[in-house]
Amino acid sequence: MDEQKEIKVVIGADNYNNNPGWIHTQEEELNLLDKTTWENQFTKGSITAILAEHVWEHLTYQEGTEAAKLCYQYLKSQGYIRCAVPDGYFLDEAYQNIVKIGGPGPKDHPAASHKIVYNYKTLSSIFETAGFEVNFLEYCDEKGRFHCSDWQEEDGVIFRSKKCDPRNQGDNLTFPSLIIDATKR
Template sequence: MNLIDGSTWSDKFDKGSLRAILAEHVWEHLTYEEGVKAAKLCYQYLKPSGYIRCAVPDGFFPDEEYQNIVKVGGPGSFDHPAASHRIVHNYRTLTSMFETAGFEVNLIEYCDEDGNFHAHDWDGKNGVIFRSKKFDPRNQGDKLAFPSLIVDAIKR
């Protein structure tokens, strides 16, 4: 499904018909402007109080190897540039993007500007994010290896 093509949405769904949308490591493949456009389309198709659970690589995670993996232009295929990362979000940019589209945003897991990791209690029954502190076996114990910035963007 093309997140920024309104016809792919209208071919599959009625406006106001969805309770939840799960997007794990999708929005980093869109520019900021495309991300806003996609969020606005999602908003149209969600029911009131519906939400997007969105996870992206975290631009504030203080690990050089991780940042090299998630940087703009990679990973992905040179044959398919759209498959590579087009933005590295932090909690401020991702929140701003969804708020611009009309959502209220709740931070779930994220790093702040100083690289400190924050996690709020969340339930996987509302959408499992594999690349998370909660579910990824690489992130168990005291060491984070591959966290995500995770938000719930709620339609009000």
Template structure:
């Protein structure tokens, strides 16, 4: 069944998180970032207002990430966006980096076991810019490990693992995400 609402907002890989009421929450088996057929079955090209992907892109290789971004681009409306959060490769904390490393820290059932890349703001921005998006950095660490943030609206997509929302990050930054909005250019 193809969804045809005027304001379609989709969460990719929602897991158990249902932080975004009114959004369509999907799992990989329903909407696969690398399988256009799963998108064709549900949406029309240029029909989606927003896509939220919290800790999804790191499970794709860089090349798969580009392919996924291109697929999303095709289904987003002009000025639509992807709000993407991934582990931050520039966050200076050895335990954090051990947890988010490629292949994860331990057993194959650990959530990070399928990590294929650890992004920093430059590599993630490059991935989306390569596919035609404009990138707005929301939360990230720079090369020196300094944390930067721009105020962002939760109504545009809640990222739980953020400085703004995650209780672990309220007193001291403990488990940040690199968060960007990748915005489809209007032509």
């Protein structure tokens, strides 16, 4: 039986290469809101995994929902998006000042400031609306308590995580992310 090659895509990879063997893309190549950029590179139902680390917060809630729906079309059955965003329930004033709406954003791309600050409820809502089943990997609840599931780096490395970021080792949580796996049903 001929096995198809797995297609794994990193959205908004910047200059990071935390996921060797994955296709690393920039917004100009693969735009979450432009179906033509998807049609030019992939066939619907062909992608095994999509990773988006600190990308979705640069979209409005409506744009985030539309992006999730577009990704859904290109994922295989049981394919997934591993999505990480700043966590709106992390109780640290300095962190919240950095991640706030309209906050600093990248110095070399000021138009890319944050348009939304998610919590686990709002982020899961976007992906559930698009048809995904959501599994929480790392997140803070309404009281700021941090929750973490065991997740595998080979399924997509999220650098800004409890698991991988040296700033977050031991009992020190400095820059966490809200991380989910959203699986196509």
